[in-house]
Amino acid sequence: MEASLQSAWGYLSTQGVDIGLKIVGAIVAWVVGRWLIGIATRAMGAVMERAKKLDITLINYLKSIVSVLLNIVLILALMEMFGVKTTSFAALLAGAGLAIGAAWSGMLGSFAAGIFMQVLRPYNVGDFICAGGTLGTVRELGLFATTVVTPDNTIVVVGNNKIFADNIQNFSTLPYRRVDCVAKIANSVSPIDAIARLKPAIASIANVCSNPPPDIDLLEFTPEGPKLCVRPYTHTDHYWQVYFDTNRKIVEVFTAAGYPVPETPIGPRNRD
Numbered sequence: 001m002e003a004s005l006q007s008a009w010g011y012l013s014t015q016g017v018d019i020g021l022k023i024v025g026a027i028v029a030w031v032v033g034r035w036l037i038g039i040a041t042r043a044m045g046a047v048m049e050r051a052k053k054l055d056i057t058l059i060n061y062l063k064s065i066v067s068v069l070l071n072i073v074l075i076l077a078l079m080e081m082f083g084v085k086t087t088s089f090a091a092l093l094a095g096a097g098l099a100i101g102a103a104w105s106g107m108l109g110s111f112a113a114g115i116f117m118q119v120l121r122p123y124n125v126g127d128f129i130c131a132g133g134t135l136g137t138v139r140e141l142g143l144f145a146t147t148v149v150t151p152d153n154t155i156v157v158v159g160n161n162k163i164f165a166d167n168i169q170n171f172s173t174l175p176y177r178r179v180d181c182v183a184k185i186a187n188s189v190s191p192i193d194a195i196a197r198l199k200p201a202i203a204s205i206a207n208v209c210s211n212p213p214p215d216i217d218l219l220e221f222t223p224e225g226p227k228l229c230v231r232p233y234t235h236t237d238h239y240w241q242v243y244f245d246t247n248r249k250i251v252e253v254f255t256a257a258g259y260p261v262p263e264t265p266i267g268p269r270n271r272d
Contacts, residue, residue: 022081025081026078026081029074029077029078029081030074030078033074033077034071034074037067037070037071037074040066040070041063041066041067041070044062044063044066045059045060045063048062056124056125056126060125060140060141060142061114061118061141061142061143064142064143065143068143109161110143110144110145110159110160110161110162111143111144111160112161113159113160113161113163113164113165114141114142114143114144114160116164117141117160117163117164118141122168122170123138123141123168123170123172123173124138124141125138125139125140125141126138126172127170127171127172127173128170128171128172128236128237129148129168129169129170129171129172130168130169130171131146131148131158131163131166131167131168131169132146132158132159132162132163132166133158133162133166134148134150134156134158135148135150135151136148136149136150136151136154136156137149139155141160142160144159144160145157145158145159145160146158146160146163151240171236171239172236175235176209176212176233176234176235177233177234177235177236177239178215178231178232178233179231179232179233179234179239179242179243179246180229180231181229181230181231181243181246181247181250182219182227182228182229182230183198183227183228183230183250183254184222184224184225184226184227184228184262185225185226185228185254185259185262186224186225186259186260186261186262186263187224187225187226187262188225188260189225189226189259189260191218191226191228193257194228194254194257194259195216195217195218195228197253197257198216198228198230198249198250198253199213199214199216201249201252201253202214202216202230202232202246202249203232205232205242205245205246205249206238206241206242206245207234207235207238207241207242208232208233208234208242209232209233209234212233214230214231214232214233215229215230215231215232216228216229216230216231217229223264224262224263224264225262230246230250232246
C-alpha cells in the first residue's frame with residue numbers, strides 16, 4: 001500500500017505541474033478560440049451583407065456551418081495538447097460511423113433538408129409561412145431547424161426534415177392574399193342592396209387592394225337568411241388589420257342601413 005502511495009505521489013510530484021499547466025492552457029485556448037470564432041463568423045457575415053449579393057437566410061446558414069467547422073477544429077487542437085492523436089480519433093469515428101449515423105439519422109436528415117431548402121428556397125427569413133404544423137414568421141433557417149415566431153409571439157423551433165417532408169405554405173411570396181369574411185342578413189333584406197352597400201365600404205378600408213377589387217357576392221341560403229361572402233385582398237403584413245376592419249365595416253354598414261338581425265325561424269309546435 002505504501003509503495004502504491006509513494007508511486008502515485010512521485011508521479012504527481014513530477015507530472016502534476018505539467019498536467020496542471022496543460023489544463024489551464026486548454027481552458028485559456030478554449031475561451032480565446034471561442035472568442036476568435038465569434039469574431040470570425042461576425043466578420044464573415046458583415047462582409048457578405050455589405051456585398052448585397054446574398055440574402056440574410058443564406059448568410060445565417062453559412063455562418064452556422066463555418067461556426068460548427070471551426071469549433072470542431074478547436075476541439076481537435078485541444079485534444080492534441082493532451083497528446084491525443086487526431087488521426088486515431090478520426091479512425092475511431094470512422095469505425096463508429098454506422099452507429100453514429102443510426103443514432104443521428106434525424107439530425108442528419110434535418111441537415112440534408114436544410115441544404116435542399118437553401119437550394120430550392122421555398123421561403124426566406126421574414127416570410128410568413130405554414131410548415132411542419134406551425135404558422136408564423138421565419139426568424140432563422142439554421143443547420144438543423146427553422147425558428148418561427150407565431151402570431152401570438154411564441155418561438156417554435158421545427159426540424160428541417162419535418163418541414164421538407166410536408167406541405168409548405170408561403171403567404172409572403174405573392175403580392176397579396178385573400179381575406180375571407182362572411183356576412184349574414186335577414187330574409188327580409190335584399191341581398192342585392194346589401195352587396196351594393198358593402199362594395200364601396202369594403203374598398204375604402206386601409207390597405208385593401210384595388211386590383212383585384214374585393215369579392216362580395218351571395219354565398220348560400222340558410223333558414224336565418226342569406227349569407228354573403230366578403231373577400232378583400234391585401235398584403236400578408238396587413239391581413240389581420242384588414243380582417244378585423246372588414247368585420248367592423250360590415251356591422252357599421254348594416255346598422256346604418258337599419259337591417260334587422262337575422263333570427264332563427266320558429267318551427268311548428270308539436271301537437272298533442
